[in-house]
Amino acid sequence: MTNITRRSVLLSSAALATGLGLSRAFAQSDVxxxxxxxxxxxxAELAGIKNAIERFNKKYPNVEVVVSIDPISTGWGDYVTKVIGQFTSGSPADVYGTAIETFQSFSARGLFMPLDDFIKANPGFSDFxxxxxxxxxxxxxxxxxxIGWNNIMVNYNRDLFDKAxxxxxxxxxxWDEFREISKKLTVKDSAGNTTQFGYEVPNQNFFVQSWFFxxxxxILNKDWTASNMLDPKVAETLQFLHDLIHVDGVSPIPGAETMDNQFVAGQVAMISRGQWIVQNAKANKLNMDIAVPPKKTEEGTIIGFGxxxxxxxxxxxxxxxALVLELTSEETQREQGERGGGVPGRKSAASTEAFLAFPPSAFLYYETLPFAHAVPSPANFQEVEKIFIRHYTAMMSGQETIAAGCQAADAELNQSFARLKAQMGG
Structure with a gap:
């Protein structure tokens, strides 16, 4: 936990309103x-938050902001449990950073304040x-x-494309073109061992969803109230990914660990990731770029955001x-976007020369928004994710057939939705 306080010369109320898009003074500056x-x-996120708080404290020098930051190392489901526990114990924070995977879980319980009037009173939000x-x-x-968001793109090593x-x-x-390219990017040694994979079939829920879209x-119906695992297109998608592994040999079986390091090392030519990978690519001088995911019936990808x-x-x-206005200001978003970790929510912050400099096709992030679907995030997201990824992993490894896996996942998902409906009094 980080405690951050700062006292400095006060800015005028007019200057604050100009800098933060405030329509009125929220509180006395000497409070x-x-x-x-x-x-x-x-x-990267913590550094941006600290700088935002320093700017906030120029107006409110007597306000101490106590920051606790969670790396989300065990997933959003555990974060939901943690936050609900804070409210249940009577010790919630005042402001929460969270992500779309948690929105329905929190909102269904009435944990957070309605912000419609706040948004209408601050025209600066039109930049989003x-x-x-x-x-x-x-x-x-x-x-x-x-704030920042990530959509899944195909990240690829340009040097390996050039070499091939x-x-x-x-x-x-x-999809067919992607498959043929993946084959050509897969390299084996004289003994038949794969030394370079054309693609990494994803091992995480968020990474794989763009294939369905x-x-x-x-995997869920449109309003996230029931399973859609019995849609033949779901099985078709899973079969395609299965065949990349077991028929074409362009990807290993998804394991517990992601292959980011192998991608950076040139052992995997393409992976499905968001903008957060850029920071590591820059640090390792990786000659990479991004592409919109290939289509079967339509262009489509998935978006998740904070x-x-x-x-x-x-x-x-x-x-x-007032703190949220600074945490979502253009200056904060520009700083965090250029550091890496996500595409800034504000278009102005995502249009800077520094942000667009790398990868070469960084402009594509915003171009995908018209056909980017939100990650399916019902109030029982933590159960949905675990059920899907368990059966998905079994299908990709061959422990379950695609047909049996879809049937089993469908049954479990609908049982979870039935429990949710009962819990919510539906």
Whole structure:
């Protein structure tokens, strides 16, 4: 936990309004208080948060912001459990950083403050893509202010494409073209051992979902209230990924560990990841670029993003709103976007020369928003994710057939939704 306080010369109220997009002063600048911020992320996110708090303290020098940051090393399901525990024990934070995977879980329990009026009062939020706010709503009420986001793209090693004499992927490439390219990027030694894989079939829920969307389907129905695992297109998608492994040999069986390090080392030519991988690629001088995922029936990918929310019963709502404005300001978003870890929610912060400099096709991140689907995130997300990934892993390894795995996952998912409905009094 990091305690950050700072006293400095006060900015005028007018300067604050200009810098943060405030429509009115939320609290007296000489107020004394303590705010608790529960954030998530790593070093890049923490550095940006600290700088944002320093700017906040120029206006509110007597407000101490106590920061606790969670690396989400064990998944969003555990984070949901942690946050609900804070509210249950009567010790919630005032401001929460969280992600779309948790939105319904928290909003269904009424943990956070409605922010519709707050958003309307601050026209500076128009800098965000409208679709981000659409994903922030639960039953017509917005509880979250978006920050950085990630959509799954095909990240590829340009040097390996050059070595194989292959043209770089272009918009509109197909599954069949992807498959043939993956074969040509797979290299074996004289003994038949694979020394370079063309692709890593993903081992995580978020990474793999773009494949379903590019085939016009999803593992859940459109309103995330039931399984869609019996859709023939779901089985078709899973069979395609299975065949990349067991028929074409272009990917290993998904294991417990991701293959980011192998990608950086040139042992894997393509992987499905978000913008967070850029930071590591830069550090290792990897000559990589991004491509829109290949399509079967349509262009489609998945988006997940972070956001800030304010506890419904905070004792400092005005100060909390002022802090959120700084945490979501263009300056904060620009700084965090250029450090890596996600695409800034504000288009202005994602249009800077520094952000667009790498990878070469960084402009594609925003170009995918019209066909980017939110990661399926019902209020029982932690159960849904575990059920799906368990059967997905078994199908990819050959322990379950595609047909049996889809049937079993469908039954378990619908049982989970039935429990959720009972818990919510539906």
């Amino acid at each position: 004394s208080a303590t705010l608790r911020l529960q954030a998530f992320g790593g070093d 893509a409208p679709s981000l706010f659409e994903h922030c709503a639960y039953k017509g009420v917005i509880n979250y202010i978006p 004499g292959l043209a770089y992927p272009k918009r509109g490439w197909t 590019s085939n016009g389907t999803s 956001a800030y929310a304010i506890a419904a019963k905070t004792e400092q709502p005005d100060l909390a709103k």
